[in-house]
Amino acid sequence: MNNIEKDLLKIIADMDGAVNGAFNIRANGSLAERHVTENVDIRNKTDKDGIDIIIRPGTKGETIHIPVIISESGVNDLVYNDFIIGDDCDVTIMAGCGIHNCGDEESRHDGIHSFFVGKNARVKYIERHYGEGDGTGGKNMNPTTVVNIAEGGYMEMETSQIKGIDNTSRVTRATLDTDATLIIREKLMTHGTQRADTDFSVDMNGENSSANVVSRSVACDNSVQVYRSNINGNNKCHGHTECDAIIMGDAKVSAIPEINANHIDASLIHEAAIGKIAGEQLIKLMTLGLSEAEAEEEIVNGFLK
Amino acid sequence: MLELKNISFSAETEDGVKEILKDISMKIDDGFLAITGPNGGGKSTLAKVIAGIIKPTSGKILLDGEDITDLSITERAKRGVSFAFQQPVRFKGITVNDLIRLASGKEITMSEACDYLSQVGLCARDYINREVNASLSGGELKRIEIATVLARGTKVSLFDEPEAGIDLWSFGNLINVFEKMHETLGGSIIIISHQERILNIADNVAVLSAGELKSYGKREDILPELLGHTSAVCPVLTSSMKGAQ
Numbered sequence: 062m063n064n065i066e067k068d069l070l071k072i073i074a075d076m077d078g079a080v081n082g083a084f085n086i087r088a089n090g091s092l093a094e095r096h097v098t099e100n101v102d103i104r105n106k107t108d109k110d111g112i113d114i115i116i117r118p119g120t121k122g123e124t125i126h127i128p129v130i131i132s133e134s135g136v137n138d139l140v141y142n143d144f145i146i147g148d149d150c151d152v153t154i155m156a157g158c159g160i161h162n163c164g165d166e167e168s169r170h171d172g173i174h175s176f177f178v179g180k181n182a183r184v185k186y187i188e189r190h191y192g193e194g195d196g197t198g199g200k201n202m203n204p205t206t207v208v209n210i211a212e213g214g215y216m217e218m219e220t221s222q223i224k225g226i227d228n229t230s231r232v233t234r235a236t237l238d239t240d241a242t243l244i245i246r247e248k249l250m251t252h253g254t255q256r257a258d259t260d261f262s263v264d265m266n267g268e269n270s271s272a273n274v275v276s277r278s279v280a281c282d283n284s285v286q287v288y289r290s291n292i293n294g295n296n297k298c299h300g301h302t303e304c305d306a307i308i309m310g311d312a313k314v315s316a317i318p319e320i321n322a323n324h325i326d327a328s329l330i331h332e333a334a335i336g337k338i339a340g341e342q343l344i345k346l347m348t349l350g351l352s353e354a355e356a357e358e359e360i361v362n363g364f365l366k
Numbered sequence: 367m368l369e370l371k372n373i374s375f376s377a378e379t380e381d382g383v384k385e386i387l388k389d390i391s392m393k394i395d396d397g398f399l400a401i402t403g404p405n406g407g408g409k410s411t412l413a414k415v416i417a418g419i420i421k422p423t424s425g426k427i428l429l430d431g432e433d434i435t436d437l438s439i440t441e442r443a444k445r446g447v448s449f450a451f452q453q454p455v456r457f458k459g460i461t462v463n464d465l466i467r468l469a470s471g472k473e474i475t476m477s478e479a480c481d482y483l484s485q486v487g488l489c490a491r492d493y494i495n496r497e498v499n500a501s502l503s504g505g506e507l508k509r510i511e512i513a514t515v516l517a518r519g520t521k522v523s524l525f526d527e528p529e530a531g532i533d534l535w536s537f538g539n540l541i542n543v544f545e546k547m548h549e550t551l552g553g554s555i556i557i558i559s560h561q562e563r564i565l566n567i568a569d570n571v572a573v574l575s576a577g578e579l580k581s582y583g584k585r586e587d588i589l590p591e592l593l594g595h596t597s598a599v600c601p602v603l604t605s606s607m608k609g610a611q
Binding site: 277339344345346350351352353359366 | 468
């Protein structure tokens with residue numbers, strides 16, 4: 062593994078040198094390194110490109126790293142990863158994709174991640190997207206996440222994409238059983254002529270299930286962001302979706318939240334706010350001695366923290 | 367020393383151009399100045415003119431002899447002007463600790479940040495990592511606002527109605543904060559207030575009404591005159607109040 066690849070791993074997966082626990086590193090479209098543990102097995106799929114990550118029921122406190130890195134120009138990678146998380150687990154999964162593209166051909170990663178969260182299991186899923194390299198080739202990522210949470214299961218999903226990715230289309234589909242909880246926090250920042258599409262759809266099928274989908278984003282320059290969320294309450298449940306965006310320069314942001322109550326005891330809320338940085342926020346920080354540019358930076362950093 | 371020379375400010379309103387500040391001149395020495403007067407009299411506008419948020423239509427502002435009239439908010443802040451807003455600003459994501467760190471202009475330790483917060487009567491541990499967002503009450507925000515000015519420790523500290531939204535329990539503490547600032551900080555502390563208890567601890571009092579500086583001088587000269595002449599503010603209101611007694 063070269064230094065570029067090592068740096069990418071550090072950024073997207075906090076992997077620096079030896080890593081405890083199971084991991085699977087995919088580099089430029091094929092397996093680079095894998096480690097399994099007593100509780101976490103990782104197997105190649107036989108019918109298509111990708112892996113099955115099988116976590117034994119009752120596994121607690123383990124962190125599993127599943128990073129993807131692309132350091133060559135012109136790689137077009139499509140992968141299917143299935144996470145089968147046993148009942149009563151409590152685990153953290155760090156996935157992410159880093160692209161370093163110095164060439165003039167498109168580098169692209171499309172990952173389809175499916176989660177089967179067992180009964181009363183807890184999962185924290187962290188996904189980071191990062192692109193670098195000054196080539197003219199596009200750095201594109203299109204993650205699809207499919208989540209199925211069984212009775213009493215809990216999943217927290219944190220996704221972040223801060224600069225660097227030219228084009229992204231994120232699709233998330235979730236189905237929640239009785240007493241299941243899903244929390245999604247998305248952080249996004251786009252620059253230049255980048256485009257980011259986000260599309261969340263959650264079906265709360267089980268009684269007392271709940272979903273909270275929160276997106277915070279900053280769109281700069283001429284970038285475009287489109288946020289869609291669709292929360293369906295099909296039983297007694299609580300759903301909340303919130304899209305908060307700061308718009309700068311000539312960027313464009315659309316927020317299209319949709320909530321559907323299909324049950325008398327479904328309680329659903331959506332909030333969406335888009336606007337430039339409030340003038341009074343800039344003024345306040347300027348009275349503390351910050352320049353306008355410094356104030357803007359503090360506000361944006363805080364917002365995406 | 368801060369000096370205002372013939373400061374005027376007019377703004378476009380629905381009824382045409384309105385003069386909000388009319389030819390205000392004052393020399394503000396080190397010490398505690400309370401600016402009072404009826405609502406809409408121009409007090410907040412004057413504070414914003416000093417902080418650089420509003421540019422006066424005419425006139426000059428001198429800080430220690432330097433003309434700062436054309437300096438930006440940032441440049442004035444760097445020269446030692448601090449301003450606590452009447453309505454503190456909320457930020458999504460920026461924490462109380464961030465704000466105090468930015469105010470002090472350097473990395474500060476937890477215990478330093480805590481010190482500023484406890485001075486304004488907030489338990490630091492409960493607040494230091496809170497976001498300065500809508501989850502904080504108006505009174506909490508006001509105290510954090512005051513703490514940021516304490517953390518800056520500059521030669522001119524402006525407070526726009528610091529008592530607004532602060533509960534009675536904390537009011538005594540607030541007075542202590544200003545008294546302590548007065549003793550330790552030096553410089554000019556300028557407080558816009560309607561509260562007699564705040565006026566009572568000022569060295570000097572200025573009365574601003576309808577954009578004009580009606581009176582300005584030592585507290586002991588101004589206050590008796592001011593409190594004896596409330597009827598001058600609104601004869602109808604005071605006579606009806608007398609009738610009610």
